[in-house]
Structure formats: C-alpha cells, structure tokens
Amino acid sequence: MSTFGNHSPEEWESVKKRFNYCCAECGIEESALIFQSNSQFSALTRDHIIPISKGGTDLINNIQPLCISCNAKKRDHLDLDFSPEFLAPIVTLHSESFQEIRPRLGKVVCTSCPADPLHPGHLSCLLESKRYGNSLVVIVNGDWFLTNKKGRPFMPLEVRSQIVAGIRGVDLVVPFEIEDDTTVCEALKVIQPHVFTKGGDRTDPTNIPEWEVCEDLGIEIITGVGDSKVHSSSNLLEDWYHRRINLFMEQG
Numbered sequence: 001m002s003t004f005g006n007h008s009p010e011e012w013e014s015v016k017k018r019f020n021y022c023c024a025e026c027g028i029e030e031s032a033l034i035f036q037s038n039s040q041f042s043a044l045t046r047d048h049i050i051p052i053s054k055g056g057t058d059l060i061n062n063i064q065p066l067c068i069s070c071n072a073k074k075r076d077h078l079d080l081d082f083s084p085e086f087l088a089p090i091v092t093l094h095s096e097s098f099q100e101i102r103p104r105l106g107k108v109v110c111t112s113c114p115a116d117p118l119h120p121g122h123l124s125c126l127l128e129s130k131r132y133g134n135s136l137v138v139i140v141n142g143d144w145f146l147t148n149k150k151g152r153p154f155m156p157l158e159v160r161s162q163i164v165a166g167i168r169g170v171d172l173v174v175p176f177e178i179e180d181d182t183t184v185c186e187a188l189k190v191i192q193p194h195v196f197t198k199g200g201d202r203t204d205p206t207n208i209p210e211w212e213v214c215e216d217l218g219i220e221i222i223t224g225v226g227d228s229k230v231h232s233s234s235n236l237l238e239d240w241y242h243r244r245i246n247l248f249m250e251q252g
C-alpha cells in the first residue's frame with residue numbers, strides 16, 4: 001500500500017506541543033504515560049485521523065497524538081481494509097483455483113511455514129526463498145501439526161494463512177491440514193515445485209523428512225535459507241506467558 005506524503009520528526013513534535021503533550025482523546029499527559037510504564041515506548045503514538053487504509057495521508061495535518069490505549073480502541077472500531085489485490089491467493093491443494101493458477105507460476109519455489117506467530121526467522125526464509133525461482137508458494141502448516149509440536153496452535157490455520165498472504169513476494173498460499181502427518185510430503189506431491197527450501201536451522205538435506213519425496217520427484221532442496229539465528233515461536237510464547245504471570249504476581 002503506497003502512502004501519499006510523509007511528515008518530519010520536527011512536525012510531529014510541533015503537533016504534540018499543540019496538544020500540550022496530551023492524548024487528543026482522553027487527555028492523559030505524555031510524561032504520565034512514560035512514568036507509568038517506565039518506558040519511552042509508551043509515549044504518545046501517531047494516529048492517522050483518516051486511516052491510511054481509507055485513503056488518509058501521512059502528512060502532518062492528518063496526524064494527532066493518541067495514547068496507546070486510545071489508539072488501540074480506535075483500531076477496534078475500524079473494519080480493517082484487506083484490499084485483495086495486495087494479498088496472495090489462498091487456495092487449497094485440490095481446488096479448481098489451484099489447478100488454474102499452478103501452470104502460470106513459472107519456476108516454482110516452495111517452502112513451509114507455520115507462522116504461529118510469524119517471527120523474523122520465518123520472514124527471512126520466505127524473502128530469501130523467492131530468489132530461487134519465479135514464484136513462491138508457501139505451505140502453511142496445519143493446526144494438527146502445531147498441536148503435535150507444542151500442545152496447541154496459538155492462531156488458527158485460517159488466520160496464519162491470511163498473515164502469510166500479506167507478505168511481499170509470496171505468490172500463493174496453501175493451507176495444509178492432514179492429521180497425523182508431521183511432513184508436507186503430500187503437499188509437495190501435488191504442487192510439484194522445482195525447489196523446496198528449508199529455514200536457517202536445517203543444514204543437512206538428507207535429514208529433512210521430505211528428502212525422499214523430493215528425490216523421487218526431482219525437487220531441488222535448498223537448506224539453511226534465511227537468517228541463521230535461532231528464532232522460536234514457542235519460546236516467544238513461553239517467554240510472554242511467564243512475563244505475564246510475573247506481572248500478575250507483582251500486582252498482587
């Protein structure tokens with residue numbers, strides 16, 4: 001989504017000054033926000049008076065200061081505008097849509113991504129995968145896969161697929177759900193990509209569960225794609241959970 005115009009940090013400062021460094025909605029002072037949370041991140045946030053998704057600009061005359069909670073409440077009232085032309089199609093493997101789109105994809109790179117939640121490791125793998133072909137098809141792992149892996153999914157397959165569909169460079173999203181299957185072999189058999197990529201922490205191709213099916217179908221496997229740093233969705237959630245518990249304990 002392109003945004004018309006932008007504003008400078010100085011202009012933002014002058015708008016906050018015009019509002020006496022207070023939230024335009026509830027009137028709380030910025031200094032109080034920072035004091036309460038002990039963090040600069042909880043300072044006043046830039047709110048687009050007319051949202052960008054509704055054609056608003058990023059110019060300073062469309063900006064007002066809101067505290068985070070007022071800004072979030074405002075977002076609740078907006079029906080988010082997912083303009084379909086910016087999203088990759090989401091199709092199931094045996095659908096007519098898939099049959100129709102597949103022949104038009106050129107050299108196909110395929111990768112699988114749980115995106116639960118999406119982290120920089122997933123993102124770097126997706127962005128780099130695109131370099132190995134003309135089109136990037138992303139298999140989004142099913143809810144059963146995540147239940148098996150970490151107890152339960154954080155977000156359902158439908159939502160995770162929508163998020164992946166919004167990533168630049170992704171051409172097709174395939175939600176993939178087969179119970180009792182921890183691999184994406186069945187998806188690869190239908191998609192028949194030229195290349196199958198695996199994220200940064202996988203290095204030996206013969207170790208991946210899809211190795212044999214790739215051998216049979218002549219699919220090139222490229223491992224170690226994207227950021228080699230270890231990112232873990234499960235760790236992110238664990239960490240959040242424990243901080244949350246600690247926060248409740250402190251508050252008594």
Ligand SMILES: [Zn+2]
Nearest residue numbers: 023026067070
């Ligand atoms: Zn407020």
